[in-house]
Amino acid sequence: xxxxxxxxxxxxxxxxxxxxxxxxxxxxxxxxxxxxxxxxxxxxxxxxxxxxxxxxxxxxxxxxxxxxxxxxxxxxxxxxxxxxxxxxxxxxxxxxxxxxxxxxxxxxxxxxxxxxxxxxxxxxxxxxxxxxxxxxxxxxxxxxxxxxxxxxxxxxxxxxxxxxxxxxxxxxxxxxxxxxxxxxxxxxxxxxxxxxxxxxxxxxxxxxxxxxxxxxxxxxxxxxxxxxxxxxxxxxxxxxxxxxxxxxxxxxxxxxxxxxxxxxxxxxxxxxxxxxxxxxxxxxxxxxxxxxxxxxxxxxxxxxxxxxxxxxxxxxxxxxxxxxxxxxxxxxxxxxxxxxxxxxxxxxxxxxxxxxxxxxxxxxxxxxxxxxxxxxxxxxxxxxxxxxxxxxxxxxxxxxxxxxxxxxxxxxxxxxxxxxx
Numbered sequence: 001x002x003x004x005x006x007x008x009x010x011x012x013x014x015x016x017x018x019x020x021x022x023x024x025x026x027x028x029x030x031x032x033x034x035x036x037x038x039x040x041x042x043x044x045x046x047x048x049x050x051x052x053x054x055x056x057x058x059x060x061x062x063x064x065x066x067x068x069x070x071x072x073x074x075x076x077x078x079x080x081x082x083x084x085x086x087x088x089x090x091x092x093x094x095x096x097x098x099x100x101x102x103x104x105x106x107x108x109x110x111x112x113x114x115x116x117x118x119x120x121x122x123x124x125x126x127x128x129x130x131x132x133x134x135x136x137x138x139x140x141x142x143x144x145x146x147x148x149x150x151x152x153x154x155x156x157x158x159x160x161x162x163x164x165x166x167x168x169x170x171x172x173x174x175x176x177x178x179x180x181x182x183x184x185x186x187x188x189x190x191x192x193x194x195x196x197x198x199x200x201x202x203x204x205x206x207x208x209x210x211x212x213x214x215x216x217x218x219x220x221x222x223x224x225x226x227x228x229x230x231x232x233x234x235x236x237x238x239x240x241x242x243x244x245x246x247x248x249x250x251x252x253x254x255x256x257x258x259x260x261x262x263x264x265x266x267x268x269x270x271x272x273x274x275x276x277x278x279x280x281x282x283x284x285x286x287x288x289x290x291x292x293x294x295x296x297x298x299x300x301x302x303x304x305x306x307x308x309x310x311x312x313x314x315x316x317x318x319x320x321x322x323x324x325x326x327x328x329x330x331x332x333x334x335x336x337x338x339x340x341x342x343x344x345x346x347x348x349x350x351x352x353x354x355x356x357x358x359x360x361x362x363x364x365x366x367x368x369x370x371x372x373x374x375x376x377x378x379x380x381x382x383x384x385x386x387x388x389x390x391x392x393x394x395x396x397x398x399x400x401x402x403x404x405x406x407x408x409x410x411x412x413x414x415x416x417x418x419x420x421x
Contacts, residue, residue, distance in 0.1 A: 011065030073221030081201020084215030095121030166194025204366030293333025
């Protein structure tokens with residue numbers, strides 16, 4: 001099936017006389033006929049649902065759909081994108097380990113890596129993703145366990161060279177984890193370019209309507225966890241009667257361990273109702289992404305022609321620093337998110353934002369509505385000036401998330417706000 005069809009038909013396959021819409025299994029608990037069967041579930045030797053802190057039929061159907069969309073072997077939904085980022089790292093690291101991340105990433109992820117994980121003894125080195133391979137290679141250490149980047153950085157709108165980093169990661173026998181939130185599998189499938197793990201904040205385009213927070217981890221099934229650097233996959237897990245994940249689950253070792261070990265312990269699993277709403281968003285994702293990209297391209301062109309705009313960041317715009325990479329990784333479009341800098345002071349930028357009538361000033365992005373935000377004073381507020389620069393964010397940078405309204409209305413709103421400064 002083509003990806004547009006997968007968005008509608010993967011995950012849930014109703015049988016004769018069953019509901020066409022995905023049912024909401026609003027239950028924490030599942031009944032079995034024997035104690036032996038329940039024991040087999042906890043030994044991981046039988047299929048089924050133990051408890052809705054670990055799995056649920058409604059959520060499971062959505063996990064299967066997203067895994068199919070990304071071309072992975074399996075997926076695990078979480079209660080937020082931050083939870084997905086956290087579990088994707090903790091599933092392969094412990095105190096004393098190290099990983100490498102691009103510096104141009106979402107502010108919340110930056111704080112998770114630079115502050116919180118450091119408190120747990122896991123160190124992250126941030127690198128310039130545009131630096132030569134030889135320079136990035138110098139940051140690898142014997143205890144390096146992963147490499148991380150965002151397909152489209154939030155809010156810098158830089159493009160992560162997936163193949164370059166996959167080559168570096170695999171040369172050093174570690175997996176590449178890619179946050180594909182802004183691109184979605186409609187615009188880019190990182191696994192096709194060598195990524196091993198893909199994560200999303202499903203709160204954004206996948207949901208699309210700002211009705212529920214969520215995240216997901218997708219396992220490609222391609223990484224060799226038996227290469228000697230990851231004993232937690234090849235040695236017995238005493239919390240599951242000595243199960244060996246690579247031996248018992250083969251290519252699905254990573255995603256299985258994430259579910260039965262970390263999800264069991266952290267319990268950051270979404271509700272059935274949240275998954276139902278996410279599924280509704282996924283069904284219309286291809287149509288929405290096409291329109292988001294069309295509208296955003298026109299807005300980027302409009303802003304680039306204005307004498308009141310200093311710079312516009314939108315990779316699909318000819319002349320953008322990442323235009324060539326956009327043709328390689330995102331030929332269908334580079335999402336509906338734009339970042340730009342207005343000439344003048346921070347006060348000028350604030351006056352422009354406050355003059356908008358159609359666009360909503362909110363701490364959200366990638367929604368059907370047109371949204372605007374000043375990252376330096378909100379989502380990236382905890383970063384220092386030097387960290388902001390490394391992340392591709394200037395004090396005057398504005399993030400503009402183009403919605404699905406009529407493009408003429410969006411442009412008219414922008415024009416009247418520009419006229420007001």
